[in-house]
Amino acid sequence: MGNDKARSRFFLSALLITSLLLITLDLRGNLPSEGLRKVSAKVSSPFQTLFNSIYRPVSTFTGDVFSLGRTRSKISNLQKENAALKEELSRKNAITNEVKDLKSVIDLAGAGRYKIVPARIIAVGSAASFSRTIQLDVGSADGIKKDMSIIAGGGLVARILSVSEHSSIALLMDDETFKVGVRLESSGTLGVVSGTGGSDLELILLDSTSDLRVGQRVVARGSSNSQPFLPGVPVGVITEVNQTAGALTKSAVVKPFVDLNRISVVAVIVSKSKNDPRDALLPPSPKPIPTPTVTIFVTPTPVPSPSNSDVKQ
Amino acid sequence: MLAGLILTLQEVVVSRIAFPFANPSIFLIFVISWAFLEDQWLAALQGFLAGFILDISPLSVGIVGHWAFVLAAISYGVSELGVQLRGSRKSPLTLTVVVTAGIFFTLIFFVVSGSLINSNQGYGFMQTVPGVVFWSLVFTPLISPLIIVVKRAADGVGKSLE
Incomplete structure (x- = not known):
C-alpha cells in the first residue's frame, strides 16, 4: 500500500515535470505547438463533422430554448415600440x-x-x-x-x-x-x-x-x-x-x-357675404359614366340543299 | 480516446449552445469524475493525457503543457479523495459534490498557475468560474450514471485484456 502510494507520487512527479518541460519548451518556442494543433485538428476533424451533422438539426431548437428569455424580452420591447409607433401614427393620421x-x-x-x-x-x-x-x-x-x-x-x-x-x-x-x-x-x-x-x-x-x-x-x-x-x-x-x-x-x-x-x-x-352664391358652392357634378353599347351582327347559316348524290341513295 | 471524443462533443455541441452565465464543461466533468473513480497513478496519467489533448486542441490558444500540468495534479488529488471515500465513491451525490469542487479548484489552479507562467488566460477566464461550477452542479448528477457505466465497461475490457 505504502509502496503503491510512493510509486503513484513518483509517477505524478514525473508527469508534472513533463508538463513543466512542455511548458518551458513552448514558452521558449522550441515546441512545435502549431504543428501539434494541426495534427490534432486533422485527427478530430472527422469526429467534429460527425457530431456536427448530428447536432445541426437540433441546434436551432436548443438555441431557441436557451435564448427564450432574451427573445421574450426582445418581443416585449418590440411590442412596446410598436404600440408607441402605432399611437404616433394614429395621432399623425388624426392631425x-x-x-x-x-x-x-x-x-x-x-x-x-x-x-x-x-x-x-x-x-x-x-x-x-x-x-x-x-x-x-x-x-x-x-x-x-x-x-x-x-x-x-x-x-x-x-x-x-x-x-x-x-x-x-x-x-x-x-x-x-x-x-x-x-x-x-x-x-x-x-x-x-x-x-x-x-x-x-x-x-x-x-x-x-x-x-x-x-x-x-x-x-x-x-x-x-x-x-x-x-x-x-x-x-x-x-x-x-x-x-x-x-x-x-x-x-x-x-x-x-x-x-x-x-x-x-x-x-x-x-x-355672410352680401350676394347669394346660388349653386356656386356645390361640388362639381359627377360626370356620367358612358354605358358601352354592344352590337351583335348575326349572319344566318345557309340551309344545306340536297345534292345529286343524296338523291341517288 | 474517450477524452478526445468528449472534447470534440464539448467543442462541437455544448460550447455552441448559449447557456446562461457560462458554458458547462462536460469535458472537465468527465475527466474529474473518471479520476475520482480511478486509482491515483492511473488518474494522474489520464488527467495528464486529457490535459495534453486540451492543450493541443485546435481551438486552444494557451501554452502547451499547462492543462496537462493542472489536470494531472487535480486528477491525482481527486483520485486520492476517491480512494479515501471508497465506500460512497459511486454515489451520484458524492460524485456531484467532489466533481463540482474539483472543477472549482481546477479553474482556480489554472488561473493561478497561468499567472505564474505568464499566460494570458487570467481575469476573463476567472469570470466564467461561477457559471462553470453552477452548470457542473446541474450536469454532474445527470451524466454521472453514464460515466459510472462507461467506467465499469472500461474496467471490464481492461481486466479481460489482462
Whole structure:
C-alpha cells in the first residue's frame, strides 16, 4: 500500500515535470505547438463533422430554448415600440385628417365669402339622449351666437343650439328635430329637408308637380335675416324618390354631402357675404359614366340543299 | 480516446449552445469524475493525457503543457479523495459534490498557475468560474450514471485484456 502510494507520487512527479518541460519548451518556442494543433485538428476533424451533422438539426431548437428569455424580452420591447409607433401614427393620421377637413371647410367658406370661426368637436351627444348634438370648443367669446350655421368641407352640418363663453352646443342635421328650407339645384324648386335620426335625410317638396330625380343636389334656401341658415350652402344629393300617386307633396331621400359620423373639424359661419352664391358652392357634378353599347351582327347559316348524290341513295 | 471524443462533443455541441452565465464543461466533468473513480497513478496519467489533448486542441490558444500540468495534479488529488471515500465513491451525490469542487479548484489552479507562467488566460477566464461550477452542479448528477457505466465497461475490457 505504502509502496503503491510512493510509486503513484513518483509517477505524478514525473508527469508534472513533463508538463513543466512542455511548458518551458513552448514558452521558449522550441515546441512545435502549431504543428501539434494541426495534427490534432486533422485527427478530430472527422469526429467534429460527425457530431456536427448530428447536432445541426437540433441546434436551432436548443438555441431557441436557451435564448427564450432574451427573445421574450426582445418581443416585449418590440411590442412596446410598436404600440408607441402605432399611437404616433394614429395621432399623425388624426392631425392629417383634421388639416384636410380644415382645408376643405376653409375652401368652402372662401368660395361663399363667409367669415368663419373654425371649431373642433369636443363631445358628441350621448346615444342615450336620442339627440344628435355636438359640443364645439368655441363660444360667445369667439363671436358665436345661437342659430348660426355650421359647415364642414362638404356643406351644411348643424346649427348652434346654445352658446356658453368658451363652448357651444349644436344640433346635427340628421337629428329628427332638425329642419332646413332647401332649394333644388338649377330648378329652384323649394322644399324642406329634415333629419330622420339615421344617416339619410328626408326631403319634402312643397309642389307635388315638380320634377324630382335621383342625383339632383340640394342647397339651403336661406332663412330670413340668414338665421339660422344661409342661402347656397350645400346640403346633400337625392338618392331615392318616393312616388305616391295622388299625394299632395313629393318626398325623397337625401344623402348629406358631409358624413356626420366622421367629422372632427367644422366652421361656424359668423357673417355672410352680401350676394347669394346660388349653386356656386356645390361640388362639381359627377360626370356620367358612358354605358358601352354592344352590337351583335348575326349572319344566318345557309340551309344545306340536297345534292345529286343524296338523291341517288 | 474517450477524452478526445468528449472534447470534440464539448467543442462541437455544448460550447455552441448559449447557456446562461457560462458554458458547462462536460469535458472537465468527465475527466474529474473518471479520476475520482480511478486509482491515483492511473488518474494522474489520464488527467495528464486529457490535459495534453486540451492543450493541443485546435481551438486552444494557451501554452502547451499547462492543462496537462493542472489536470494531472487535480486528477491525482481527486483520485486520492476517491480512494479515501471508497465506500460512497459511486454515489451520484458524492460524485456531484467532489466533481463540482474539483472543477472549482481546477479553474482556480489554472488561473493561478497561468499567472505564474505568464499566460494570458487570467481575469476573463476567472469570470466564467461561477457559471462553470453552477452548470457542473446541474450536469454532474445527470451524466454521472453514464460515466459510472462507461467506467465499469472500461474496467471490464481492461481486466479481460489482462
